[in-house]
Amino acid sequence: MTSGPTGHAVRRELHNRILVVTVDNPPVNALGVAVRCALSDAIEAAEQDASVDAVLLIGAGRNFIGGADIKEFGKPPLPPSLPAVCNRIEACRKPVVTAIHGAALGGGLEIALAAHYRVAVANAKLGLPEVTLGLLPGAGGTQRAPRLIGAKAALDLMLSGRHVGAREALALGLVDRVGETDDVLNEGLACVQALLDAKAPVRRTREADGLADRMASRAAIEAARAETSKNARGLFSPLKIVDAVQAALELPFDDGLRHERQLFLQCLDSPQRAGLIHAFFAEREVLKAPETRHAKARAVTSVGVIGGGTMGAGIAVALLDAGLPVTMIERDDASLARGRAHIEKVYDGLIAKGRMTSEAKAAVLTRWNGSTSYDALASADLVIEAVFEDMTVKQAVFAELDRVCKRGAVLATNTSYLDIDAIAASVSRPGDVIGLHFFSPANIMKLLEVVVPAQVSADVVATAFALAKRLRKVPVRAGVCDGFIGNRVLAIYRAAADHMMEDGASPYQIDRAVREFGFPMGPFQVSDLAGGDIGWATRKRRAATRDPNARYVQIADRICERGWFGQKTGRGYYLYPDGARTGTPDHEVEALIDAERERANITPRAFSDEEIMRRYMAAMINEGANVVHQGIALRPLDVDVTFLYGYGFPRHRGGPMKYADSVGLVNVLADIRAFAKEAPVFWKPSPLIVELVERGATLASLNHSA
Structure with a gap:
């Protein structure tokens, strides 16, 4: 093994006549200008170097390539463009193989599509989610994906923005093989060596035959157009994606690329793109509450929920789904039975839809316990109250929690409107009291208002934000007032x-x-x-x-x-x-x-x-x-x-x-x-x-x- 020139964001190493090109641009190996330049240079160098028989392209860290560099959003583009890099990879006269682990999303998958062969390991996730940002794949994705996996599958991938795992990617034809181990380097080298031993030809995606059945392709495009017109509710980019795939069917490849670029620029200029990009950044920025910057979250290994009504049951399901043990408190056995029935109804609905097995439901419910005594919460790290929206009732609940809960337990209220400062003032430990305002149905809705009363400790706020992440919810910090935000x-x-x-x-x-x-x-x-x-x-x-x-x-x-x-x-x-x-x-x-x-x-x-x-x-x-x-x-x-x-x-x-x-x-x-x-x-x-x-x-x- 010998080393070649090392760039800031891309490394090159020669392994027995295979040039391994490693994208190393943490945290997600985004395709910033330095990466694009280095990739283009690496392919050029490989083509000119007689000691190189093939190129293996991999990512360092936890991902292959996570997509475009969000730091470049809204700024003038710097050469080389991503389409140019993809075209350069595809044009290489020596085999280029991508070995994918972690995320290969957006431009990352477009890079992989431009390569000649693709192998994925088990943890790979592939997708073209540009639609979620008001865009379309603009580096050949709308032209190569249909040619590789057919119009129907490509449209589903691009219009949904969903990610697919390695096995589904193999079944679709997005990748050629799935590695037997998670060792992306060795799996990639083995794949390249097998191709070289078999004298496999350079195989360009632009020449793939996924659109060969023109009648089926046209039907898939028209069905997608009808469905998108009906369901996209005035969105701009989804129909442009359909237009681009139609161009893949009707135009020569290079003409299709030019048409894709025109459609991409139209999306780029759309106010919808600006709104979706703002939403993308906002949902990341919202995690940066002042209290989370220095305070450390308290450990939460068990949770109590007060109330088994619709909201309490939904909160319990969200906690159970996150792997947490839950103890539910109700006023009597009949109410407790109704609370458990509310929880079971959620899981039975998933079973009926084929999204859960009876065995999985039974396993989840082993983490649920119910009691009519607050004393059952003595060891809980966090308790969430979800009882009737009445100050007297809630203060009575908090008096009980103050009596039974261990010191350091977080005491949370799910109130929608009431004064949490007044609730906190009614107990001996106001620093432990916080608002966790879930939205109904609590196991589905993503928003969690973290309501911060005046005397709360910073580590309690940090705990609330950590819990939101664990529950896969989007936390928003709110102050105390009638109705919060x-x-x-x-x-x-x-x-x-x-x-x-x-x-x-x-x-x-x-x-x-x-x-x-x-x-x-x-x-x-x-x-x-x-x-x-x-x-x-x-x-x-x-x-x-x-x-x-x-x-x-x-x-x-x-x-x-x-x-x-x-x-x-x-x-x-x-x-x-x-x-x-x-x-x-x-x-x-x-x-x-x-x-x-x-x-x-x-x-x-x-x-x-x-x-x-x-x-x-x-x-x-x-x-x-x-x-x-x-x-x-x-x-x-x-x-x-x-x-x-x-x-x-x-x-x-x-x-x-x-x-x-x-x-x-x-x-x-x-x-x-x-x-x-x-x-x-x-x-x-x-x-x-x-x-x-x-x-x-x-x-x-x-x-x-x-």
Whole structure:
């Protein structure tokens, strides 16, 4: 073995006439400019060196190549471009083999597709997830993948953005073999040597025959186009991916590459790409809470959950799925049995869908214990309370936890609105008390608001963030106020929707406009899904402190007074006959709304969908800015992530704060001031928006201030 020239990000070593080229650009071997230059140089050197018979391309560390270098996003491109590097690899006259371990994603897989042969080890994961960033594979991926594995499989891979393991990659034809060990170097060398011994030819993917059945390929493309048009909900890049694969079928390879590049640049210029890139960065930046930088998380090896209702059971499932033992506390044996039944129902649903076996369910449930005595929590490292949303009830629970839990145990509340400072003040160890606001269903929803009361210890906050990672949830740090980040903002834009409904827009028009904006559901559909009685209880709790000058729309109360709480009662704003999950408009609700307008002496007027969304978004943005201004959210991006993961905000718009910058804060402020002329109590411009507009700044400028 001899060594060749060593670059900063790529190493070269000669192993018995095989040049091993190792990408070493931690943490994920991203394809930055230094890597691209060194790869191109290595292929050139191999081709000119008579002592080299073949090239083996591998990655150092835990991955092959994780994709593009995110540090270069938004910056002018530096040569060589990734398409040029891929073309150079494919054009090499000596065999180039990639041995893949860990991630080969995006540009990393495009590099592998450009090589002549591919071997993967068991832990490999391959994918072309550019669609999640509003892009398409732009270095030949849309042209090589269909030629290699067929149009149908390639479209599935690119439109879903999913990762496939080594065995599935072999079955698809993405790789030629799966290694018997995890030793990527030796597996790669063995593969290359076998090819050399067999005098295997250079085999270029551009010449592969995956599109040979033109009729089947065309059918797959048209089916993908129809499905994407139906389900992509206005997204830009998915249909461009379909267009690029059609070009692979219809055009010579080099013409297809040029067409792919044109489509890639169109995606690059799309506002959706900017929104998706913002979401990508925001969900990473949100992990950087001040308390997590220096404090060490406490060890959590067992958890208690108080309450076995829908939320408590969902939290228990999330913990069990993370491998943690769970002790559930309920007030009596019947309630405890219902709590376990709620948990079993989740797993039975997975079994029915073929996603879990009965044996796996039984194994998980061995980690569940139930008790009607708080004393069962004596050794728990963390306890999460998920009982009825009432301060007296919650303080009674915390008094018991204060009595039985060991010193150093983290005491968490799942409250959606209540004052966690008051809960913490009611126990002898306020430094151990924190809010963990899960979203329903807690085993599925990704958002976890980590609510930080005044006296909490930094290591408790760090523990909450570590738990979120273990549960595969996205944590957002929030301060204490009524509703924290998400529900506080929700209360305001929901009030704006109620105002529009009373002023003349039907709830069905409002929901439709919100869906067309990109939300999966409108506010009245959400109310029906969550249960109208939840909001009703909150409104009654707040009644004593409500500003008497503030407008209060009573339509929701009238609906709840009739016992119409939404899907669970068969009707709310919508009708749900025979347990239907999708509602139909209710003429009795429309008559009730008309009666309320008359009582309030309001002459209804027409609203356009555009006006509905301008008011809806202005209310959301204004209160989001207030949340940042008051320090409840650390940065605008924390508001964005909250709404992306907890409230169905369309990801391609980046979140409400990113959307505000995209339409211009000056325009948002102008809308708020115009609306304030008719309703000055409700429409008060956020001081933060006023300040930023005055100095010509954006909300994004505050995103690194935590």
